[in-house]
Amino acid sequence: MTQLRLQETVMDRREILALYEWAIGDCFRCAQTGALTARFCELDTPIGDCYELRACEQCILQLEEEGRRDADKHGREYQPGRLGSGEA
Numbered sequence: 483m484t485q486l487r488l489q490e491t492v493m494d495r496r497e498i499l500a501l502y503e504w505a506i507g508d509c510f511r512c513a514q515t516g517a518l519t520a521r522f523c524e525l526d527t528p529i530g531d532c533y534e535l536r537a538c539e540q541c542i543l544q545l546e547e548e549g550r551r552d553a554d555k556h557g558r559e560y561q562p563g564r565l566g567s568g569e570a
């Protein structure tokens with residue numbers, strides 16, 4: 483049985499990046515500083531501090547790709563732009 487995967491929606495890099503809000507910051511993942519970054523996740527500490535983790539374009543795309551492959555593996559539908567939304 484041949485499984486056709488032509489209907490698979492592959493989003494354009496730019497479409498994925500457009501789902502995030504970008505600002506100059508530091509990337510938590512590759513340690514790049516002063517780069518265009520998007521908020522990836524927020525961490526609340528027990529003492530009430532809030533850390534913001536940001537990731538650069540390259541890392542966001544890699545994380546999106548990982549998320550897509552993971553969803554694929556589990557037969558789930560992948561929705562881009564959900565990184566850091568708290569939904570695994």
Ligand SMILES: [Zn+2]
Nearest residue numbers: 509512538541
């Ligand atoms: Zn990065």
